[in-house]
Amino acid sequence: MADVTLRKVVKRYDDVEAVRGIDLDIADHEFVVLVGPSGCGKSTTLRMIAGLEDITDGDIMIGGDVVNDVPPKDRDIAMVFQNYALYPHMTVAENMSFGLRLKRYPKAEIKTRIDEAARMLDIVELVDRKPKQLSGGQRQRVAMGRAIVRNPKVFLFDEPLSNLDAKLRVQMRIEIKKVHHKVRTTTVYVTHDQVEAMTLADRVVVMNHARDLHIFPTSSRFTSLSISRQTCNST
Amino acid sequence: MASTVVIDKSAPTRTVKYGSMSRDRTWALRWSYFFLTLFAIFSLVPPLYMVITSLKSSAEISSATNPWWVFHPTLANYAELLTSNQFLRFFWNSALVSIFVVTITMLISVPAAFALARMRFWGSATLATGVFLTYLIPDTLLFLPLFKMFAAFGDLTGIQLINRWYVLLIVYPTLTVPFCTWIMIGYFASIPKELDEAAIIDGASWFQTLTRIFIPVALPGLIAATIFAFTVSWAQFLYPLVFTTSTDQLVLPVGIITTLIKGDVFNWGQIMTGALLGAAPPLIIYAFLMDYYIAGLTAGATKG
Numbered sequence: 001m002a003d004v005t006l007r008k009v010v011k012r013y014d015d016v017e018a019v020r021g022i023d024l025d026i027a028d029h030e031f032v033v034l035v036g037p038s039g040c041g042k043s044t045t046l047r048m049i050a051g052l053e054d055i056t057d058g059d060i061m062i063g064g065d066v067v068n069d070v071p072p073k074d075r076d077i078a079m080v081f082q083n084y085a086l087y088p089h090m091t092v093a094e095n096m097s098f099g100l101r102l103k104r105y106p107k108a109e110i111k112t113r114i115d116e117a118a119r120m121l122d123i124v125e126l127v128d129r130k131p132k133q134l135s136g137g138q139r140q141r142v143a144m145g146r147a148i149v150r151n152p153k154v155f156l157f158d159e160p161l162s163n164l165d166a167k168l169r170v171q172m173r174i175e176i177k178k179v180h181h182k183v184r185t186t187t188v189y190v191t192h193d194q195v196e197a198m199t200l201a202d203r204v205v206v207m208n209h210a211r212d213l214h215i216f217p218t219s220s221r222f223t224s225l226s227i228s229r230q231t232c233n234s235t
Numbered sequence: 236m237a238s239t240v241v242i243d244k245s246a247p248t249r250t251v252k253y254g255s256m257s258r259d260r261t262w263a264l265r266w267s268y269f270f271l272t273l274f275a276i277f278s279l280v281p282p283l284y285m286v287i288t289s290l291k292s293s294a295e296i297s298s299a300t301n302p303w304w305v306f307h308p309t310l311a312n313y314a315e316l317l318t319s320n321q322f323l324r325f326f327w328n329s330a331l332v333s334i335f336v337v338t339i340t341m342l343i344s345v346p347a348a349f350a351l352a353r354m355r356f357w358g359s360a361t362l363a364t365g366v367f368l369t370y371l372i373p374d375t376l377l378f379l380p381l382f383k384m385f386a387a388f389g390d391l392t393g394i395q396l397i398n399r400w401y402v403l404l405i406v407y408p409t410l411t412v413p414f415c416t417w418i419m420i421g422y423f424a425s426i427p428k429e430l431d432e433a434a435i436i437d438g439a440s441w442f443q444t445l446t447r448i449f450i451p452v453a454l455p456g457l458i459a460a461t462i463f464a465f466t467v468s469w470a471q472f473l474y475p476l477v478f479t480t481s482t483d484q485l486v487l488p489v490g491i492i493t494t495l496i497k498g499d500v501f502n503w504g505q506i507m508t509g510a511l512l513g514a515a516p517p518l519i520i521y522a523f524l525m526d527y528y529i530a531g532l533t534a535g536a537t538k539g
Contacts, residue, residue: 052432073438085429089451098447099437150437 002063002076002153002186003028004049009058011044018044021058024205031180031187035197036207042190043158045207049188050156051075063153078147079156082163084139086131086146092118093127096145110149117148120179137168144176148183155180157189161196173199282511289313289508296503312508322509324483325490329469329513332403332486336468337461339404340411344460347412348419349445353431363420370413378477381406385478400484403475407468414467415460422456423449458524466517487513 004026011019019041026032034042047053049060051072059066067075078099086095093114100110118124121141131139140160147155157176161169177200180187191197197204288296290308300306316322350356351363385396396402426449434444450457475489482494491509495502 050432050436052435072432072436077436079433079436081429081433083427083429085427085433087430087434087448087452089454098434098439102438102443146433146437 003030003061004154004186004188005059005061006045006049007059007061009045009048009060010056011041011048011053012056019048026186026188026203028186029184031177031189031200031202032205033189033191033197033201033203034205034207035191035194037192040207042192042207046079046156046158046188046190049154050077050079076153077156078150078152078154079158080140080143080147080160082159084131084143084163086139086142088131091128091130092123092134092142092145095131095142096127096149099146099150113149113151114145117145120148120182121145121175136164137172140164140172141175144179148179151183151185153186155185155187155189157187157191159191160189161191161193169193169196176200282514285507285511288503289511291504293502293504312504313512316505316508316512321482321494322490325485325487326512328400328485328490329487330516332400332407333465333468335401335404336407336411337464339408340415340464341457341461343408344412344415344419345450345457346445348416348423349441349449351416352420352423353444353449354441363417366413367417370410370417374410374471374473377409378473381409382477397478398480398484400479400486402478403468403471403486406474406478407471410471411464411467415464418460418463419453419456422453426452462517462520462524465520469513469517 004024006022006024008021008023009019010017010021022041022045024032034045036042044053048055049062051067051070055068060068062075062077087098090098096114096117097110100113114127115124118127121144123138123141123145126134126138126142131142134142140163143160160176161172164172173196176189189197189200284303287303287305289312290305290310292307292309292311295305295307347366351359351366382397385402389395389397396405430448430452431444434448439447470488471486472488475486479485479489482490485493487509491506491513495506495509
């Protein structure tokens with residue numbers, strides 16, 4: 001577990017500035033949701049934390065260490081993608097254990113972790129199936145399972161529920177919240193769904209989509225809302 | 236004022252086609268069957284003629300009987316070829332060359348395609364196009380400069396490559412590598428980006444991402460490329476004709492032509508038998524790998 005800090009993080013693609021100097025402190029165990037319209041840079045921010053995008057300027061710190069030049073695999077993070085990104089040729093168990101197998105964990109340890117995660121996500125009977133034999137909701141659970149077994153410092157979710165139908169989305173929201181209550185891993189969650197943001201987050205970070213970014217000083221692009229746990233649970 | 240409804244009986248009427256959809260479909264099916272039959276006849280008649288001729292004796296072939304019928308079927312041509320050391324040598328050379336060429340091609344083109352499709356680096360897009368452009372240069376244009384190069388190489392180093400079967404291992408990949416790389420670039424590009432990102436986050440290196448994720452997922456593409464490389468190297472005619480001359484170095488297509496045509500005497504029965512036997516390995520490979528070839532392994536990788 002670790003806190004995540006962004007200091008004046010900038011992302012520039014040629015002439016386009018996708019992210020303009022973000023400052024953000026995410027405390028240990030916290031569940032922070034980045035919410036905002038398409039193209040506001042929330043996914044880019046998440047991908048920069050993951051290390052999938054280089055940062056143009058500024059610093060990203062995980063657990064107090066600057067990780068700007070640290071490759072994704074050494075950042076000790078796990079990411080859940082919108083389209084699940086499961087390995088199609090592997091079973092659920094193999095999907096979940098892939099990262100652990102690469103790190104040469106002992107077999108018994110891998111099995112324990114898979115069993116634990118599968119129980120937590122209610123996918124025990126699915127572990128021998130291939131992704132194509134699963135429904136959308138089940139696939140997303142597996143994707144979460146893959147993140148959980150790694151026991152990382154930070155969970156990163158990139159619009160994980162966008163491909164699910166409305167009913168399932170509500171259900172999965174509860175699941176995600178439950179998982180977070182259990183594992184208490186620092187979580188950064190990106191969505192454009194405000195209800196999702198309000199129900200899940202300890203803290204919501206609204207990223208404004210500025211048409212002309214020059215008008216806004218860096219700090220005013222962010223509005224931080226603190227939502228108490230009670231509000232969160234009652235919605 | 237009372238309004239009256241005037242029905243204009245002279246208005247243009249529309250002819251209603253009941254079941255027009257199914258009628259269209261029926262016609263589409265009829266046409267497709269017509270052309271499929273035409274195509275089947277067109278492509279199956281030559282092999283059929285080869286089979287018929289291979290079962291005839293030389294005397295029957297040269298006699299003025301119905302060429303489409305075998306009056307005295309014989310397996311003499313098959314027996315003769317399959318017991319001829321020379322023919323078996325051609326077969327062996329062809330197999331050796333093809334297996335090596337397929338291996339070399341895959342070892343080069345799969346990592347190359349992965350790099351060009353996934354590891355974005357400066358000039359990767361131009362390089363990908365360049366690889367394909369090299370495929371467009373025909374072998375008829377390349378064999379002379381290649382021959383000169385190997386001759387010069389032999390003069391300089393004393394290593395003789397011309398008239399050795401293994402020279403083909405250097406020459407054939409100039410045809411197979413660009414095309415296979417191109418096929419694999421297409422397959423790799425169709426794999427969702429999140430899949431390699433997930434692998435990278437899981438701690439896989441580029442090499443592990445290639446071997447443990449991309450190759451299994453792109454297996455149908457890999458098999459397609461393998462079949463292509465095999466077919467090209469098995470059936471290649473011009474290069475072996477130019478680069479190899481001694482009978483112990485020849486591959487099957489050239490071997491059949493050079494040894495079974497003596498001056499103006501064509502041993503048609505054996506030529507046809509040799510060609511049929513030569514066509515068998517690709518056919519067998521196609522038959523076995525067709526299921527893999529068609530299977531889509533990416534199902535279930537992402538949404539949908």
